[in-house]
Amino acid sequence: MIIVRPFSRFLFAATVVTAGSLASLAVQAQDTLRYATIGEPPSLDQHVVTSDLATTIAHHMFEGLYTFDANYEPQPLLASGDEVSDDGMTITIHLRDNVRFHDGQPMTSEDVVASLKRWGEHGSRGKLLFANIEDVSASGPHSVTLTFTQPFGPWKNLLAFINGGPAIYPASVAGGHDATPIPTDQYVGTGPYVFGEWRPNRYVELLRFDDYESPPGPASGYAGERVANFERLHFIPVPDPGTRVNGVRAGDYDYAESMPSDLIDELDADPAANVVLNGGPIFGLVFVNSNAGPLMDNVTLRQAIQAALNKEDALRVSIGPEKLWRANGSFLPDGNAWHSEAGTGRFSEGDAEKAAGLAADADYDGTPIKFLVSTNYAFHYDQAVVFTRQLLEAGINVQMVVVDWATLIQKRAQPEEWDLFFTHHGFVPDPILISVMNDNYPGWWATAEKQALKAAFTETNDPDARKATWADIQALIYEQVPTMKTGDVYTYNIASPALSGIEGTTLIWPHFWGVSR
Amino acid sequence: MNALLSVRDLLLVGNAGVDPGVIVDRLSLVISEGEALALVGESGSGKSLTALAIMGLLPEPEVTVQGGGVEFDGHDLLLMPAPERRKVAGHGIAMIFQEPMTSLNPVMRVGDQIVEMIRAHESVSRKAAVARATKLLTAVRMPEPALRLRAYPHQLSGGQRQRAMIAMALACRPKLLIADEPTTALDVTVQAHILTLLRELQRDLNMAMLFITHDLGVVATIADRVAIMYCGRMAETAPVHDIFRAPAHPYTRGLLACIPTADRRGSELVAIPGQMPSPSDPVLACRFAPRCPRADSRCGHVAPPTVTISAKHFAHCHHTGSGCSP
């Protein structure tokens, strides 16, 4: 024994003192809502950015002319009403006259025209609408006229969809920018919250807009009255899902998005967290390369691939609890106006034999098929793993190319780099917004049949005609296989039980007006 | 003269490591007040461990005291509680070591190390202790003592470091100084100065000294009396003149015959054949028997007796009677 005992007693005492000093009391900011996000949005500029996360934050400060009510019907927001000419070619939108921007200036038709024009020119969703628009002009201080080249049915839905949508900025802001996102110091909107600051890696802060004039009417969905109860909203990036879960449990966050599906029963039972389902399902899409590679024009081989997939298995593996997924072939969910069963017989056959037969018909020679998938979204990867195994069983030689999301975005723009890639699509209120409808979206599906049906789809304002045409398009998708829907996934968030005003289901993105602690 | 230190039947045992076994085998020795005893032996003979056992510095648990007693100034050191024993260290017995390079703490100033020694045993102010340290350095003939007080060990030469060690050892006026090969690592000219210094201090302060060495030349210079150890056992003890003039033990004779001197120039040295056994080797009654020119069957089986040659001259051997001096 080298050292005497009194010495070790001394050490022990030191350790105890240290351990004691650990205790520390929690301090809570009462008037701040803390929202744990999956990451950081690229920008909050709604015109050019389509990230859901950006919209979750931005729709508290940017508003469009219309928004959706609880039934996904477009309702006026900054608009007060509209008139459509009988030929459907001219639409006049009346604006509310009590709206002020965050900088104190009143909103006029001039601001609306400038915003719509920038969106129409540089926003990817804006282009869809503006392809049919001849002119936008102010027809009065509080009214705007859209002149169409042909009748265009989905106009109001497009105007109401704030994600990548026509947020109204002051003319000075909207007029001064092109496709590059506007900088944070020019985030001036009309919503109940004002941009505070963006602390990279820490949070995005929004502050209550004290001069906010709420739209009239009872709250329904995003429509109606908007009351800001919190002094500020903090959107805090917490990329690790486990940390988000435990953060709400521990009281560090009031709300956390995008929860792991397998935890739903546990969280449902947990008194420290309330489960909030997301209203519209998201759905996975496996795009097929129509520009290069073995699948470019080999429709039979595409059908072989489609036939091999059992999407139910993939959903069960990737999502787990059955209440969070539907093996639903229709691009829009059951109950939605756009729901259709057209073509869905081919949705999830999971028939290896049939697939092998089709592959043989297609003269498939075992050429490797490159399946691009990222790990950033667990369910992409999980489903891709299952699909790959199913395809291998059908004798189709699929090789996964696993990259991160950033690389995937880069690679998918290069046709020779891939044959299939996995992405997902958020809920949209109008099928025109589904990416496969865009000829320039990677995959580059632009067959003559598609072009004809797409024209028919947009040229009419008649809802029934449009629904029928959409069913035809969906059938064509199952026929030509430009993309394969993998099923609906209902994501969910959790909220602190201390919050009131949170509904059990979000419409699309969570919102915090009308919510209080 | 009174016995200042007496070691009785000291038994040191190695428990593990390279050489388990009995390292020091029932060794007894006595030092009187003011006497300089040289403890002589080759490496591995156990002489250093004997000194460490006296100081209570054995590298336990590798080597432990398994028997015998160490009595100093009338108290049994081995039975003494640790705090009291620490008081003896420094005050009663001080020790200096072989390696002046490594025996001083490299990150502490020389003065502080001496002051530490003083203040560990006497309640004096730091200032007084510093003053005393300066005096001590002067006493050991350290050049520029005030300057050296503030130096770090590596700034001193080997001889100076050994002087600092001696100053530290003498700080509390010990009655016995144990010097474990203090000059082995030094050059001969430096060694001469240190040996002379030690001899003078020892006589001036009437301090007893246990001087451990393997060098018979040094023994001749420093010792009043000599104890020769072989392989953990005492071979012979005698006044210094008797050892060189009339060695009784064959080992002592062999050692003396090994040394090349002017007289033996050119002729072959009479070397002791073989080598010293290690403690783990099987033990014979006389450990030197395998190398002894005079060994017979008795030596292997019967423990050698203690033979009294003269009043202060003892040898532990069956064959001391006859034989030639070298």
Add this chain to the structure above:
Amino acid sequence: MVRYLIRRIGMFLPTLLASSFLIFAFIRLIPGDPAAVMLGDQATPEAVAALRAEMGLEQSLLHQYIIWLTAALTGDLGKSIFFQVPVLDLIVDGLETSVLLALFSMVWIVILGLPIGMLAAARRGSLLDQGLSGLAMFLASVPTFWVGLYLILIFAATLGWLPSSGYPSIFEDGGITNLRYLLLPSLALAAPNAALIIRLTRASMLDVYREDYVRTARAKGLHPLAVVVRHVFRNALLTVVSAIGFTVAALISEAVVTETVFSLPGIGRMVVQSILRRDYPVIQGTILMIVLLYLTINLVVDILYAWLDPRVKLR
């Protein structure tokens, strides 16, 4: 001492310069186009090309390096492609978290590592020593993120004693009490490194204990505590201090993982996130800053060492 300092700093600058070039060259070899990442899912190729041009990605590599380095020397590390704010601002903001995290961890390491190491050395060979040494070895072998996950589960989610994640700056609401956010992460980060220091302290205490001057000190009849504190510990500390250099490197390195697990807004997580976002200027700036930090700490450690060991500064 001055000469030692100058020589030591003379070694520091070329290493830093060479590292800066490596950093720059490395980053350019990474596949992935920052412009495409930034514009997102629905971007058109034209918009991507325009943005590339605007960001200077079309110029020659050497040209880009020289521009970057000259600017870096004046403190301008460029602008984050993703956030559109100066990289330096991001780093400065991230540094608060990372430096505090590292400091906190160092505190753990020192208050756990040194005493336990000393205790194990003091009770060398005992059951306590075997237990502590075994535990230290085990902790050194456990992935930090694994420890972190369990710490969150136990202390935050289940017991609710400490915050699970995030770190609001101490300059914001809550002030200094915000440091509690760093308790768990720093503990997770410290665990394996404290284990290292335990082992190192124990080993060097035992090494020093075998030194002749410790025997000298014991021969002087000093109290064992005085021997340990004045003679053994100070010398053993030399080894430990020189280990602090790579302990800091380990902290910085593992902070990347720890900050990810605990969602801390530090520069470690910023590196990972920026790699995923292909935010070149941020990656470059942050790694450069980390390397600078690391080299500086090593410099400080060496100077500290020289200060502790009189043999060095006079050489």
Add this chain to the structure above:
Amino acid sequence: MMGNAAAEAPLLDVEGLTVSYSLPSRHLLGLSRSFNAVNQVSLSIARGESVGLVGETGCGKSSLSRAICGLTPISAGRVRFNGSDLTSVGKVERTRVRRDLQMIFQDPGGSLNPRLRVGKLIAEPLEIHDIGNRKSRRRRVLDILEAVGLAAGDAERYPHEFSGGQRQRIAIARAVVIKPALILADEPVSALDVSLQAQILNLISALRLKLGLALLFVSHDLNVVRHLCDRVSVMYLGNIVESGPTRAVLDSPRHPYTRELVASSPVPDPDRPIRLLAPSDDPPNPASPPPGCRYHPRCPHASTLCESEVPKPEDLGSHHVAACHHARRLGRTEGMGT
């Protein structure tokens, strides 16, 4: 012709040998300084002769022997061995010539690679110089093992299985296996206990007689040198201060340093105590030697001349050379022997 010339010329002839080491500069931009660890030393050894080189730590005796063996670069001067100038011949030739010059080191353990078996170790010089084949080398190894008092079976063992004395026997076996003309022994017995020291000294003497080896024996132990060497050179701070026949130099030294050395060396005789001739043991700093005679700060006989002028080596008769201004005055009358 060749044989004759070689017989007349000394086996080893060192002339004006200087070894300098550089020190880090005092100032960052200053020129790097250097000092001469060996300062213009001349030395020669005839075939079969044994020469002792004596001095204390830092006197340059090890640097000198290492320089002769080519382990330390030579800054100036010439080393002729066996008729070749080692400082100017090519590498191949130098290796060939070096065959006849082998070295034994102080630390018997350290000079043997712990990973090689004794047989391999001893055969190494034969392998390096490509002498014989595997079989003949093996035979020579076994022969030499016996000659140094080890068993044939020892060839299969590793160095750590031997004691210090036995290891030095192995080192000696390795040095002589190639039958060199000169062995350079750097303190070969100072790490050994006195009983083993005697064994090794006897072994070296025996081998020298048997093989007709010349010996350069570096040591700090006057007794050992006195026992083994025909001639001796004494070094102080890089210079040879005195040299000559062993008996003459050590029994009646003429240089004050040699006198101090002899007086300081303890003799195993209580009636012949050591004496202090110098006032202090202030160690010399080899890096900044004093001007004039390097010994003068310690010398009891120093005069003002010694402080300024470097003394030249002076032959005092019968090859007894001393480099001291007062060598003649410090005559035999003050002889050191008893």
Add this chain to the structure above:
Amino acid sequence: MIHARTGRRNGGRRLAVFGLAMVTVLAVCAVFAPWLSPQDPLAIDPLARLTSPNAEHWFGTDHYGRDTFSRVVHGSRMAALIGIGVVAIALGGGIAFGVTSAVFPRLGLLLMRIVDVLMAFPALLLALALIVILGRGVENSILAIGVVYMTTTARIVYGVSLRLKAETWIDAALAMGAGTSRIVFLHILPNLMSPLFVQASFVFAFAQLQAASLDFLGLGVPPETPTWGNMLSESRVYITRAPWLLLFPGLMIALSAFSLNVVGDAVRDRLDPRLQTAFSARGRS
């Protein structure tokens, strides 16, 4: 005179025996993984998701319904592969760099500066940077981690080689006229072997931790490969729902690193207790 390190010997030996046993078990797992694992580690069973440990699935199943035990067993295979690969690169490169630098001091100065520069990058960052350049993959993980530990190994080899160069036996060989290749291959390399064995065991251990960290950050071995790090990464959200998914792979990482460390430690203690400070247990991380 007598080594004072013997005190821990018994306890140390028990630990070392445990370590050696663990290493053997892991090696057996790695070699015989296909025969030892009761099920296909990749077989998906959507109906048996997240089942807790039971008779059929000893370590339970993951969210694909894959058998965790089989995956853990197969994970040892990747662990061994990564360990061996990293050790090969680290030691191969380290020896080349270190010995060359020691033998040719001028070149050595340059080479060691390069090593210095690489060492200025904290290990995981360097590995991360390399991975991002090279892309994810088993080989690239091995290469990246190998390069990281190559730098430390080169440093150690350089240090030990310099020390060896100062050994008298090298002087002895030089004095005999030995050439450079003889010095390197006969006198330096064989004496490097035991310290390198120690270094190898530490590198092997820390390669496990680094690989796990890379996997955890999603930048290591492709996620479809069953490695312990990937298993942790995939299932970290199930820490409450299915704790066994984190427990077993985590324990395996810890145990493998632990046992290799213990073995390395024991070997080092045996070789030379004083080497302790030359090899830091953690090396770089």
